[in-house]
Amino acid sequence: xxRQTKYLSSRYNEPDGWSLSAYERDGGYKQAKRVLGGMTRDxxxxxxxxxxxxxxxxxxxxxxxxxxxxxxxxKPEKPHYLVIxxxxxxxxxxxxxxxxxxxxxxxxxxxxxxxxxxxxxTAYIYVRDELHLSKERxxxxxxxxxxxxxxxxxxxxxxxxxxxxxxxGAGAYICGEETALLNSLEGKRGEPRLKPPFPAQAGAFxxxxxxxxxxxxxxxxxxxxxxxxxxSKLSELHNLKDxxxxxxxxxxxxxxxxxxxxxxxxxxxxxxxxLGGGVKGGKLLAVIPGGxxxxxxxxxxxxxxxxxKSPLFPxxxxxxxxxPLGVDTFRALGTMLGTCCAIVLSDQACPxxxxxxxxxxxxxxxxxxxxxxxxxxAWIFRIMDRIVAxxxxxxxxxxxxxxxxxxxxxxICAFGEGTAMPALGFLxxxxxxxxxxxxxxxxxxxxxxxLPGHFAGAAE
Amino acid sequence: xxxxxxxxxxxxxxxxxSRYPNRMAATIPVLHLCQxxxxxxxxxxxxxxAHRLGISAAxxxxxxxxxxxxxxxxxxxxxxxxxxxxxxxxxxxxxxLHHCEKRLGVHVGGTTKDGSVTLRTAxxxxxxxxxxMMQVDRDYHENLTLADVDTILDRLTRS
Ligand SMILES: Cc1cc2nc3c(=O)[nH]c(=O)nc-3n(C[C@H](O)[C@H](O)[C@H](O)COP(=O)(O)O)c2cc1C
Ligand code: FES
Numbered sequence: 001x002x003r004q005t006k007y008l009s010s011r012y013n014e015p016d017g018w019s020l021s022a023y024e025r026d027g028g029y030k031q032a033k034r035v036l037g038g039m040t041r042d043x044x045x046x047x048x049x050x051x052x053x054x055x056x057x058x059x060x061x062x063x064x065x066x067x068x069x070x071x072x073x074x075k076p077e078k079p080h081y082l083v084i085x086x087x088x089x090x091x092x093x094x095x096x097x098x099x100x101x102x103x104x105x106x107x108x109x110x111x112x113x114x115x116x117x118x119x120x121x122t123a124y125i126y127v128r129d130e131l132h133l134s135k136e137r138x139x140x141x142x143x144x145x146x147x148x149x150x151x152x153x154x155x156x157x158x159x160x161x162x163x164x165x166x167x168x169g170a171g172a173y174i175c176g177e178e179t180a181l182l183n184s185l186e187g188k189r190g191e192p193r194l195k196p197p198f199p200a201q202a203g204a205f206x207x208x209x210x211x212x213x214x215x216x217x218x219x220x221x222x223x224x225x226x227x228x229x230x231x232s233k234l235s236e237l238h239n240l241k242d243x244x245x246x247x248x249x250x251x252x253x254x255x256x257x258x259x260x261x262x263x264x265x266x267x268x269x270x271x272x273x274x275l276g277g278g279v280k281g282g283k284l285l286a287v288i289p290g291g292x293x294x295x296x297x298x299x300x301x302x303x304x305x306x307x308x309k310s311p312l313f314p315x316x317x318x319x320x321x322x323x324p325l326g327v328d329t330f331r332a333l334g335t336m337l338g339t340c341c342a343i344v345l346s347d348q349a350c351p352x353x354x355x356x357x358x359x360x361x362x363x364x365x366x367x368x369x370x371x372x373x374x375x376x377x378a379w380i381f382r383i384m385d386r387i388v389a390x391x392x393x394x395x396x397x398x399x400x401x402x403x404x405x406x407x408x409x410x411x412i413c414a415f416g417e418g419t420a421m422p423a424l425g426f427l428x429x430x431x432x433x434x435x436x437x438x439x440x441x442x443x444x445x446x447x448x449x450x451l452p453g454h455f456a457g458a459a460e
Numbered sequence: 461x462x463x464x465x466x467x468x469x470x471x472x473x474x475x476x477x478s479r480y481p482n483r484m485a486a487t488i489p490v491l492h493l494c495q496x497x498x499x500x501x502x503x504x505x506x507x508x509x510a511h512r513l514g515i516s517a518a519x520x521x522x523x524x525x526x527x528x529x530x531x532x533x534x535x536x537x538x539x540x541x542x543x544x545x546x547x548x549x550x551x552x553x554x555x556x557l558h559h560c561e562k563r564l565g566v567h568v569g570g571t572t573k574d575g576s577v578t579l580r581t582a583x584x585x586x587x588x589x590x591x592x593m594m595q596v597d598r599d600y601h602e603n604l605t606l607a608d609v610d611t612i613l614d615r616l617t618r619s
Binding site: 079088089090091092093094096097128129130131132133165167168169170171172173184185186187188189190191205249250251252253257258259288292341343345349353354357358361364365367449450451454455 | 605
């Protein structure tokens, strides 16, 4: 059900909405003050568990539970670190940037509370280098908070020191993967690490660390203010422990693309038609629900969940567009919620070219450490190139599936699955279109991604 | 060694070092600092960074070559990156890129003869809702029309 909210985005349209005075006018920093003013760590973690904040970075892990994994009590010789993931590189995803640009103090306040919750005194916010305005706004917020005595040795007069720093990458999608990010933070090549050890045991600089997505940490003050349970109950999927409200993005072939804040439980239909203004240039063909690593859904897909135990049972037989967007509901659909930023394809766009575009991305971004990923992503792209050039045979579609299958489970990090799963998704959902494309050398298809007349009048 | 940071950047370097528990962690920010001054990361700069941070030159080279935003050769005065990933591609990125190539008279990866602009493609720049888009130096230009692109490129080639 569509219920729009204004927790993170209330000042998005105000010219100075990102400033400290605007943030404090709306009650900002009260929760950090309350926490450092004597809340126990146990009480904080319990409240965060009750909030059912599922990680907003893609994997959907419960944030409060993740905080509770940190070794306790912290040992003086092993300082803890809070690391915030603002690499925002997953194609289709553009939500964290809006928070950094328009509500950076929510991030700083979240970091203060998060540091206290995990026993850290230092937080690093890892921002991809290209986002210059985001970095500027975060540094600005940090400096403003520092000048007010909210950061430093004695925040809010307490003796719990907190420092927050912005760290930048230098252009590599893989650095969004949390262990690659940690290497990058340490000044190394952004290559993922083998797990275990998990970051809670050995993370940044070999010390116990928690990695949270930027939106995950930014919503913490809101959840605390409402109380964890009340926050969780905003969501239609509270019973699935998927709570609160979050940012949803929609891009591609919609009339009013953008980032919208709403209670968890919104459906794709509402995201595309009510918030995204409907499909432009044709009818809805398909939608990638939450960033390019999530397998694609067709507009005509129906839910098949006859088993009462399935989280999808209430929607059995209905359109996938009417399933509430949640971590478990979308996993059960065979795709993922991911970053909750959907990419919409109208029927004027060619699904073969869409897959070609994404597979070029993955080939380009594989860090090269694991052979199945490096070679597999290159091989998939080569075949896609041949298909698009009209040189492939139908049998090569099976080859594509085999290569993708061989990547699954054979890599250090989830980049491999993030490449293979969407590939398999396209091949499964559009098998007929792929076959026709190959047989007719592309004539069966609009053979374009951009809508006709996109740049009206100009030669395309 | 002849490379040196400006005094202003030198004090910025000291501030960067104070953020981390060790000096290696400053590798990427310091490489950015050097590139900001020099336009690209030369062999000499990599050695200078290694020396200043007390780490091996091989490490610095390994890092500089891993990340696409470090220029390993001289580039134009202005950097243009056209995003070509899916949301932008669904909204005209290909046509926009070709338009840039024609207008500038270079292929992707190339620099105009007068050295004013280097044209490159980028992967998703987190502006998918404002597609098509391109980044010019530090700024994002979003919801672009071809006429917008002309205005932007003309300004760059004149400056
Ligand atoms: C290839 C790859 C890229 C990722 N990129 C991002 C990213 O840009 N931002 C992000 O928050 N998480 C990203 N993740 C997920 C992180 O590894 C990690 O799960 C997340 O930062 C944890 O935060 P959360 O629990 O708050 O979601 C990526 C994962 C993989 C495998
Ligand atoms: S696809 Fe171009 S900014 Fe995301």
